[in-house]
Amino acid sequence: MAEVLVTRSVTARHERRSRFFARALRQPMGLIAFTVLVLMVLMVVFGPAFLPHSPTRTSPLETLQPSSAEHWLGTDELGRDVFARIVHGGRVSLSVGIFSMLVGLFIGIAVGGSAGYFGGRTESVLMRIVDTFMAIPAFFLILVIVTSFGNHPVTIVVTVGVGFWAQMARSAHAEFKRFRLADFVEASRALGSHHLRLMLRHILPQVIPQATVLATLGVGWAILTEAGLSYLGLGIQPPLASWGNMLQNAQAYLFRAPILAVWPGLFIALTVLAFNVLGNSLRDILDPRA
Amino acid sequence: MTQYLARRLAQGLAVLFLVSLLTFFLINLAPGGPSSLVDMSTTVAERNARYELFGLDRPVHERYVSWLAGAVQGDLGTSINQGLPVSRLLAQRLGATLVLGLTALVIAGVLGILLGIVAALRANRWPDHLVGTVATLGMSVPNFWLGLVAIILFAVQLRWLPASGIASIGRGFDLVDRLRHLVLPAGVLAFGLMPNIVRVTRAAVLEVKATDYVRTARSKGLRDLKVLRKHMLRNAFVPVTAMLGLITTVLFSGSVVIESVFGYAGIGRLAIEAANGRDYPVILGVTMVAATVVVVVNLIVDLLYVVIDPRMRHG
Numbered sequence: 001m002a003e004v005l006v007t008r009s010v011t012a013r014h015e016r017r018s019r020f021f022a023r024a025l026r027q028p029m030g031l032i033a034f035t036v037l038v039l040m041v042l043m044v045v046f047g048p049a050f051l052p053h054s055p056t057r058t059s060p061l062e063t064l065q066p067s068s069a070e071h072w073l074g075t076d077e078l079g080r081d082v083f084a085r086i087v088h089g090g091r092v093s094l095s096v097g098i099f100s101m102l103v104g105l106f107i108g109i110a111v112g113g114s115a116g117y118f119g120g121r122t123e124s125v126l127m128r129i130v131d132t133f134m135a136i137p138a139f140f141l142i143l144v145i146v147t148s149f150g151n152h153p154v155t156i157v158v159t160v161g162v163g164f165w166a167q168m169a170r171s172a173h174a175e176f177k178r179f180r181l182a183d184f185v186e187a188s189r190a191l192g193s194h195h196l197r198l199m200l201r202h203i204l205p206q207v208i209p210q211a212t213v214l215a216t217l218g219v220g221w222a223i224l225t226e227a228g229l230s231y232l233g234l235g236i237q238p239p240l241a242s243w244g245n246m247l248q249n250a251q252a253y254l255f256r257a258p259i260l261a262v263w264p265g266l267f268i269a270l271t272v273l274a275f276n277v278l279g280n281s282l283r284d285i286l287d288p289r290a
Numbered sequence: 291m292t293q294y295l296a297r298r299l300a301q302g303l304a305v306l307f308l309v310s311l312l313t314f315f316l317i318n319l320a321p322g323g324p325s326s327l328v329d330m331s332t333t334v335a336e337r338n339a340r341y342e343l344f345g346l347d348r349p350v351h352e353r354y355v356s357w358l359a360g361a362v363q364g365d366l367g368t369s370i371n372q373g374l375p376v377s378r379l380l381a382q383r384l385g386a387t388l389v390l391g392l393t394a395l396v397i398a399g400v401l402g403i404l405l406g407i408v409a410a411l412r413a414n415r416w417p418d419h420l421v422g423t424v425a426t427l428g429m430s431v432p433n434f435w436l437g438l439v440a441i442i443l444f445a446v447q448l449r450w451l452p453a454s455g456i457a458s459i460g461r462g463f464d465l466v467d468r469l470r471h472l473v474l475p476a477g478v479l480a481f482g483l484m485p486n487i488v489r490v491t492r493a494a495v496l497e498v499k500a501t502d503y504v505r506t507a508r509s510k511g512l513r514d515l516k517v518l519r520k521h522m523l524r525n526a527f528v529p530v531t532a533m534l535g536l537i538t539t540v541l542f543s544g545s546v547v548i549e550s551v552f553g554y555a556g557i558g559r560l561a562i563e564a565a566n567g568r569d570y571p572v573i574l575g576v577t578m579v580a581a582t583v584v585v586v587v588n589l590i591v592d593l594l595y596v597v598i599d600p601r602m603r604h605g
Binding site: 129132135136139141144228250251264265268273 | 305306433550564581
């Protein structure tokens, strides 16, 4: 009997998986976006090992050079190789984007999920906190934290994540509230499962599709936010390159070398676009109702 | 209904109180907080003098209470770097940001609602796909980069519009001049805001399109435009109105970056100047004012609900 149940659930999982892939194949834009992101990740992970140029070595005799076979995207105002900086900067921008999103996702699901699951007083207290964070424009909150806690890369990651968690909490709240009295949750509760097990084992999986979509769009938002912050000089600090602080440098040379402002911007736009397109496709695949 | 609005007002005040608590203690308890500025002073006497000047000789909760007591009377403390009252700095700058934000809102609102309606009425056909593409681009392109590109294109190359500032220097109030300075920053800000409005409008119109009363109106032989105007627009406005609070936060966040790109002297730029100079009272004041505007907008939204949706009046 138990064996039958196990095989059934395994086949159900297989079916679900193949349905996912079948739907995914009907989303050409999503597939393209996914490919772009895979290439981007490969580039920033393995690129530095193959690049002939250092992203930080200055060479005063080769400043502001145009694209050439030697320097694919030219050099910047200190003679640094722009492509090398794009690759290394991409490492920083992508990791900040992904880890910030994870921070926001974790806090959001923990707070919003508890609010939705427990209801009552817990819910009203936690959701008032969420409202508070929603009332502060994200960038102002981020400025407050960065001014007080400094701009170490880890601080930046946490800070940008804090700018994102409230929205995640709202949707986790709604979903946990929807499922907390569902039959399968009640059944497990009747068997004596404790709260944590009910929340993690039974309700959380129901939230995953929606959370995946929000998380994917969230990475895009986080990359944009870090770029904005670094552009303003409050994020990742030189000589460590990030796409944002490369644009800050470029602004001083807007008239002499406008091309310097083009490359980092294009890479940010392309990456964020890919995350957004992928997020929208995932929404169509995972949640056909919407 | 009065009861409902009173409850919302109380909730708004509670949120503002929590915002003040959060930002004040974040700033004051952080390792790099105001006291670190004082520790840079050399002599003990000097240090003590500065402690006293900023009120740092008192425990943090006492400072919070006196700050709050001042804040509700409009006194937000004194700027460390400029020596001027924070409220005066804010008063000088807030107007410019509100003008910029409202202009962007109007542009994004009109375009966003129009495009959203077009996308919904031609759902899954090429106009819908085109609108979707534009909206996704608006979400993905960094607004400060778009600002830089706009400056290169319209100010440097074509010389159609000024690159920065609120008005030309040395000229009195000149509406045309002000508007010319507003076009680029407001346009860039609007481009980033529009996708949200398009998405919500499209979803709302799609929903209304499927309702019985729209089908009835159509089957009566009403022309499409009239059905749209009489039956669909009002319902489509509700969700857009509902997100005005969110839109306000997006506008404020955007203004921080955009005002820096265009050298536009609003409170976003004030916040950056304060952050760079670690001017804590100013950061605190700017954040409180922005949050207050958001809370007030949310209250106005609650009121608007009652106006737009007659069901609320009796609910």
